[in-house]
Amino acid sequence: MQMETQTSAKDMTVEEATWIYTKMQEIRQFENAVHDIFAKGEIPGFVHLYAGEEAVAVGVCAHLTDRDSITSTHRGHGHCIAKGCDLNGMMAEIFGRATGLCRGKGGSMHIADVSKGMLGANGIVGAGLPLAIGAGLTAKVKKTKDVAVCFFGDGASNHGTFHEAVNMAAIWKLPVIFVCENNGFGEASTFEYAAAAERISDFAHVYKIAGDTVDGKDLTAVYDAAGKAVVRARNGEGPTIIECLTYRDYGHFEGDTQSYKDKKQQHRAVTEDDAILRFQDYVKKNKLLSEKEIKQVDERVKAAIKEAIRFSEESPFPDDKEVTTDVYVSY
């Protein structure tokens, strides 16, 4: 977000709440739309949807400006939207069109917009972790106050890059925030099976950095944790691990039968635990947004997503010569 944010949700302004709610809705509706279009066979390739995890991306990115960087994952649409990527450009990218953010050459797993500090979705699990260190290093060397956020999954926490990155951020006191989206699964394997650690944030203690586990379905909890971490990072106080307990509403990728999910848990996740429903309650209870204003946002977003689809469908595919352009800046 480009406006000044608060460190604690208690002080959230109407303007902020509106931005946050809008972004959460954009993610949800974008993903629902992609899900439907994929089912119809109109979207090619591998697609991993972020629906259900909105509170994480938005709660964190609310504190960031375009100068701050984020690194992302294969499940990157939510991070892109939260970081301010253009919906038309994103959707067109997923459609493989010339008007896509990457001119159709990247696709769902590689959406990026460096001008917005979004350093790219990434098809390689764990790859974003060291990349965040580099953005943090640039901030340190250039003595800016920028921060770098690394979104990564519970599954990625078992990859060596997680530890290499956290250790480097810790010894160099880099302005890097490690945001783990612990949605309980790496593909079809549970976090409990694949990871020996009880909590990923437990590692913070050993690396002697700040760390916490929060309810990742609760926008305000993520917002508060990230707010503190960003302030620490900007003040040169070093990195933080924030583990957000969340859930993905869809399968690992589109096409996944999800036999490994517990039906009750899945039901709870999309009803009482749902991040958007809970944030709606919150803004209403705290008189930030009214029921009517919420509906207005929903409608605005609906129109925006519809427009993104129209834009994409009507956009041309890239020119033939694009196969071999952009391999090098010069060669």
Added chain:
Amino acid sequence: MQMETQTSAKDMTVEEATWIYTKMQEIRQFENAVHDIFAKGEIPGFVHLYAGEEAVAVGVCAHLTDRDSITSTHRGHGHCIAKGCDLNGMMAEIFGRATGLCRGKGGSMHIADVSKGMLGANGIVGAGLPLAIGAGLTAKVKKTKDVAVCFFGDGASNHGTFHEAVNMAAIWKLPVIFVCENNGFGEASTFEYAAAAERISDFAHVYKIAGDTVDGKDLTAVYDAAGKAVVRARNGEGPTIIECLTYRDYGHFEGDTQSYKDKKQQHRAVTEDDAILRFQDYVKKNKLLSEKEIKQVDERVKAAIKEAIRFSEESPFPDDKEVTTDVYVSY
């Protein structure tokens, strides 16, 4: 060692003490000899000496049989000797002779003897960690009671493979013991600089496995910790991290000026803290070996090293055709 060992040094037999002291001396004298010969320019390649860290390799391997496996590092001579590799074959390997353990094709950084459970010194930092998992996996799948020990440095603990391996050993409850030789340096960088963690054994807590830090210059401390870990591993109770605080008497590799070392610490390491001197005191105090018996071992080892050098110097270089043999079992 092939004999039945005790879990606690308190119960150490004379036979054991003799074996242990002999192995420690073999390592020390072997390394001193290699140091001298290297200085004369008779040994080619990169050589990393283990002198000073004897208590670690010997204290651990005392509990192992040939069926148990160890994985090693670039600083592998000590592990080889402790695991029972032939001194002549080792020295000849370092000399690049046909009679070497690897027929001269491996050299110092790749001495191996799979028949003794020594899975190879390794030129790649961190590589031994996953390899130990494999040996542990074989034991588990084949339902043997064998254990696998991974020796690795403090520097290697910053490599991703450390975490990938420990996590896998933990979730699968493998009979793997992670023995960290924390000698305070990874090349010319201190452990304190390169690692954020205070103690490498602190990770054990997060991975929910056993772990401890011991005085790696004290043979009995290593022996006790390893004894317990081996029993646990054989009983199917899972992995252990043992961090041994030690010191390397020579440089990182032969030729290193060691400007980064604290002179006082270096002095203490080779005098009052010296593992061999301390074990001599121990065996004398506990009436396991007399001064005279110690001297006899020293002399026997001296002769053995001399013989190893003679053997190596008189051994032929490999046959020309060996350049292209052993690339494949069949091709």
Added chain:
Amino acid sequence: MTVKMSYSEAINDAIRLAMRKDENVILIGEDVAGGAEVDHLQDQGAWGGVFGVTKGIVEEFGRDRVIDTPIAESGYMGAAVSAAVTGLRPISELMFNDFIGSCLDEVMNQAAKFHYMFGGKAKVPLTIRTIDGAGFNAAAQHSQSLYALFTHIPGLKVAIPSNPYDMKGLLLSAIFDDDPVIVFEDKTLYGTKGEVGEGFYTIPFGKAEIKRSGKDLTIVGLGKQVNTALKAAALLEKKGFESEVIDPRTLSPLDEETIINSVKKTGRLIIVDEAYPRCSAATDIAAIVGDKAFDYLDAPIKRVTAPHAPVPFSPPLEKLYMPSPEKIIKAFSSMVGARVFSAV
């Protein structure tokens, strides 16, 4: 006796046969079963790999021998290497060959070098199964065909089966081979059906298959590009040219003899390879044949490959990126001269 099976089923069949035959064979990788420790899936598994190729294997052999790993390629690949050294015959799945970036050391510096570095005293009977290939709109990080990297490394064997029959036979050879072997499974071939031998059989490494014979042109197709070669051959036949199409089946070892003998007959060679063009298997075969069959060549050896570019996502671009029968024919036309070619 043969039976109709998909490429994917042939893999599943081979793995089961190997696991029945030798209890030291294990299958290890990310979600090769799936659903580990989930009550109702513990025995039956969830996925059987991202494409369901190993589905059901955990049901037959249990979790002790079908091991789901954390996302830790260095970790489990290194484990597979030394499990092989210490007595097992692991089949280790690297989900996509693009992920070799996370575990090249274990393959290149450990598995490939142990036998040599240890003076012949260690064996690494490891099989790596991995998915390669473009054509699935999986974009730059999930569409590569990286077999050249592995062929470059001495100590590794490399198989690129193009059809269900070869897949089964080569995979079984790989599993019972005492050297580390990497077997490439083209993701676009999984659904392809073909006649597969019943029961246990192996196909020796280093034996190419002549898919059709001809006297005017030799086309070597790598992996699924054998099919592109065959399509081009059919089109060329209509033009009156007889192509000999060769599937090398393994790149390391490479059956130079079959290719060279064919070129001695035809005088012309086109290599069709969807991998990157530089330092590739295509340049490798071209260099070897250019050297050893020099006197028999009537035209330069042509390579029809991907351009020197990552794999693009957008479907029309990916299509342009790939070799095609048309590109093969164009190459051939340049070899015989456009005039000769269009004259017929």
Added chain:
Amino acid sequence: MTVKMSYSEAINDAIRLAMRKDENVILIGEDVAGGAEVDHLQDQGAWGGVFGVTKGIVEEFGRDRVIDTPIAESGYMGAAVSAAVTGLRPISELMFNDFIGSCLDEVMNQAAKFHYMFGGKAKVPLTIRTIDGAGFNAAAQHSQSLYALFTHIPGLKVAIPSNPYDMKGLLLSAIFDDDPVIVFEDKTLYGTKGEVGEGFYTIPFGKAEIKRSGKDLTIVGLGKQVNTALKAAALLEKKGFESEVIDPRTLSPLDEETIINSVKKTGRLIIVDEAYPRCSAATDIAAIVGDKAFDYLDAPIKRVTAPHAPVPFSPPLEKLYMPSPEKIIKAFSSMVGARVFSAV
């Protein structure tokens, strides 16, 4: 004006010049300074890399720009990649090229692909310096020459300087190039002295150098093998044959034109490459020239390379392993016919 300098000094000089010129240039890697946070070394450093190549640089530029890393190649290489994307020009040292196994992903799937995958909207001005080469008895895991792996990957540029002058100019080009470049430093060349230009200069990529000209044979030598080629040329001269020796200087891009023009004149080509022989830079050049200069070739293109084997430790074996003037002459003799050759 030139000044006599070693290969190693040329590197040091280039890095200092680049760091003075642009404050965004940083040097990062394991012990590139050494002795971080050790009181008496904090300002002066301990090692300057394992071979002392970057010694003194920390003294001039300080620890903020000369960054010692933990032993975490994925970690710091990934960091260097995105530091490049976000505004720095990192020089990242991969101590030995053999360690690419620990960070291939960062190089192959991140650095090399960002510009393309992101539709040209990200730049990765990253320079990777790495040590390669056999001849040092450093055995199988510290002696490889893996430039073919990188040349295979689109999006990377690859330089293989063979002498101090080229090293300085190519390294400076690399640092100020907006694409990721990997520069290979042959460990056996560090001590080699030669004339080096004073001050700042660059050598463009994709421009080969003709080291000597001749009409009977073209020899392309890669990296330090240029020297082997020159030795062979001197011996051949005594036999009455004039060799043209070419140093391509960069493999990606490759100056095909200079090589092909030479072959058009000489009709014969030998490529000398100490790397593994399969899917190598040698096969690459052979395939390209075999295609584009087909009509001019009087003899098959020969490759004098390492055998398909890891690098052996034992000194006599390593010597046999390497290309030599004798092997080049033997190859030439096979090209002109032993009779012709010994007749002269």
